[in-house]
Amino acid sequence: MKMPLWLKRQGWLLDLAILILAVLAALAVGAVLLLMAGTNPLVAYKPLFLGAFSSRYGLTETLVKAVPLMLVGLGIVIAYRGGVLNIGGEGQIILGAVACAWVALTFSQLPGFLLAPLVLLAGIAAGAAWGLVPGVLKATVGANEVLITIMMNNIAFLLLTYLIRGPMIDPQEIAYGTGYPQSALIPASTWMLRLIPQSRLHLGLIIAVVCAALVYVFMWQTTLGYRIRVVGVNPRAARYAGIRVAQNMIVAMALSGGLAGLAGAIEVTGVHHRLLDGISAGYGFTGIVVALFARLHPAGVVPAAFFFAALLVGADMMQRTVGIPSSLVVAIEGLVVIFVVSSEIFALRKER
Numbered sequence: 209m210k211m212p213l214w215l216k217r218q219g220w221l222l223d224l225a226i227l228i229l230a231v232l233a234a235l236a237v238g239a240v241l242l243l244m245a246g247t248n249p250l251v252a253y254k255p256l257f258l259g260a261f262s263s264r265y266g267l268t269e270t271l272v273k274a275v276p277l278m279l280v281g282l283g284i285v286i287a288y289r290g291g292v293l294n295i296g297g298e299g300q301i302i303l304g305a306v307a308c309a310w311v312a313l314t315f316s317q318l319p320g321f322l323l324a325p326l327v328l329l330a331g332i333a334a335g336a337a338w339g340l341v342p343g344v345l346k347a348t349v350g351a352n353e354v355l356i357t358i359m360m361n362n363i364a365f366l367l368l369t370y371l372i373r374g375p376m377i378d379p380q381e382i383a384y385g386t387g388y389p390q391s392a393l394i395p396a397s398t399w400m401l402r403l404i405p406q407s408r409l410h411l412g413l414i415i416a417v418v419c420a421a422l423v424y425v426f427m428w429q430t431t432l433g434y435r436i437r438v439v440g441v442n443p444r445a446a447r448y449a450g451i452r453v454a455q456n457m458i459v460a461m462a463l464s465g466g467l468a469g470l471a472g473a474i475e476v477t478g479v480h481h482r483l484l485d486g487i488s489a490g491y492g493f494t495g496i497v498v499a500l501f502a503r504l505h506p507a508g509v510v511p512a513a514f515f516f517a518a519l520l521v522g523a524d525m526m527q528r529t530v531g532i533p534s535s536l537v538v539a540i541e542g543l544v545v546i547f548v549v550s551s552e553i554f555a556l557r558k559e560r
Contacts, residue, residue: 223503227548234547238540242532252530256540259525260518266525268407272479273517276301276488278416279471280495281502281509282423283339283464288504289427290460291440291453292346296357297468298492299364300335304469306371307334308476309483312394313376320397327398328473335469336462338364343461347454353461361492372483391483400478410478417510419467424506436460468492494520497545519544 239249260270280297287294308331315323338360345351369389378392400410427433438446439456447453475487498516502508523540526532 227501230547230550231544234540234543237547238543241539245532247530247532252526252532255525255529256519256522259522264404264407266521268404268409270514270517270521271413272408272410273491273520274513275410275412275416275478276471276475276491277495277498277516278509278513279419279467279474280491281498281513282419282506283467284496284499285502285504285506285509286423286427286436286467287339287460287464288499289440290436290457291443292343292457292461292464293354294339294342294357294461294464295354295496296339296342296360296465296492297471297495298488298490299357299361300338300465300468301472301475301488301492302364302368303338304331304335304472305476305483305487306368306376306472307331307469308473309376309391309394312398312476313392316395320395323395324398324477327394327477328470331469331473331476332466333469335472336466338469339461339463339465340458343458343465346461347457368483368487369485372485376483378482389485393482394476398477399481400474408479410474412474412478415470415474416513419470420506420510423467427506432456432459468495471495497548501548 235253239253242249242252258266260266280301283297283300284294308327311330312323312327315326318326341360342351342353342356345356346353372389372391373387376391377387378390380392381388381390400412403409403411403413427437435446435451436456436459438449438451439453439460443453446456471491472487475491476483480487494516495513498509498512501515502512
């Protein structure tokens with residue numbers, strides 16, 4: 209069946225319609241699962257839809273969760289546009305958080321106006337370095353970046369586990385004999401400003417939105433961004449035009465990792481104020497879906513991050529208020545992911 213011509217001409221409208229249909233289809237299948245589990249879908253979905261918007265707490269928590277999703281999603285966009293698949297956002301977030309906490313605790317004597325930006329730069333540098341490894345291997349020897357980034361995620365997990373149970377564990381945990389795996393609190397001078405009192409919403413939201421604007425300008429208004437996009441579209445044509453393919457792939461991966469590292473640093477300075485187990489909370493993987501949902505465009509990443517953050521908050525409330533098992537909540541979230549990604553097939557039809 210051919211699509212109406214007027215709908216084809218309104219590309220953004222068609223993309224939006226496809227995304228909405230994908231989400232509705234996922235919720236419909238999820239409703240069947242809820243019925244099979246003996247739960248009324250209307251009762252279960254109420255907190256899912258209203259959880260993020262029915263209270264000040266839900267709204268601010270949604271914005272807090274949107275920050276790392278936005279930054280990771282932006283990084284995925286840059287890498288994908290450069291012809292590299294970055295599945296390593298999770299590891300890059302962890303490395304950014306580790307570097308941020310280490311610098312904050314090691315140089316705690318520095319004045320706040322120096323230490324605060326320094327810890328963020330450390331997070332960016334660590335994430336970029338972690339993303340640089342698969343980028344270099346991909347560009348120089350043609351290694352599979354997907355496998356490398358997945359393996360590096362596992363290395364990052366193990367490194368974090370070792371550090372917060374060993375060299376970076378809070379001395380008070382050892383003194384009290386509890387041994388809880390977390391670092392000491394970082395200096396208060398590095399904590400991000402709260403945008404709304406008595407909430408966890410912090411300055412990182414503004415930083416993430418500014419990053420989205422900067423990524424758009426970089427990718428569509430600069431020569432380097434143009435070269436990265438050309439490499440992603442057709443490496444052979446880029447090479448024929450004199451563009452250094454390997455160099456631009458490496459730059460794309462470093463930038464992608466740097467944004468994920470910044471997300472990790474912001475999680476430390478804006479939310480937890482220390483390094484702890486599960487600091488990423490799966491943002492590295494959900495960020496991939498955010499980028500796909502946004503059709504790999506920086507402007508779309510902002511609302512996509514907000515949508516998935518609302519979904520996360522709503523799912524938490526659905527689990528607490530209706531008592532749905534966490535595995536079923538994860539299944540519903542997975543259905544949304546599957547249908548959204550599958551909707552790409554329909555989106556491609558408009559180009560035929």
